[in-house]
């Protein structure tokens with residue numbers, strides 16, 4: 001049996017306390033995902049803690065430091081199912097240093113409204129991300 005690939009992603013918002021905008025990132029590769037929008041992040045490396053992996057990925061991909069907020073609960077310890085081999089845990093995050101730039105893996109970053117839900121929902125997300133985006137919008141609309 002092949003081990004599950006653990007991916008981590010960040011829902012970078014303008015404010016953890018009162019989020020109104022989400023930072024979406026458009027992928028450049030691989031071909032089946034190029035042009036689709038996603039949560040910045042990536043694979044957890046062997047021996048790495050998930051949260052550490054997320055800080056590393058955000059520094060590499062966007063050139064930023066963040067403060068992590070709560071995890072967007074999926075009801076599953078491994079996170080949101082992406083496909084039959086990979087799952088992604090997603091944390092809210094707020095910028096603490098740096099201005100996000102598409103340094104690698106992305107060709108565009110965009111702040112989308114969490115108030116006008118259609119702005120986020122109308123982006124061509126990686127299909128597996130859509131339930132996550134919906135859960136995020138629900139969570140922001142009705143905080144725990």
Ligand SMILES: Nc1nc2c([nH]c(=O)n2[C@H]2C[C@H](O)[C@@H](COP(=O)(O)OP(=O)(O)OP(=O)(O)O)O2)c(=O)[nH]1
Pocket residue numbers: 007008009033037038039040041042043044082086088105126128129
């Ligand atoms: N980062 C990220 N990956 C996602 C999302 N949704 C989704 O299906 N994926 C998939 C795409 C990839 O198959 C996998 C994550 O791989 P990645 O390419 O971002 O990871 P990485 O930066 O560590 O890349 P690499 O070292 O393997 O090149 O998860 C998402 O919202 N964010």
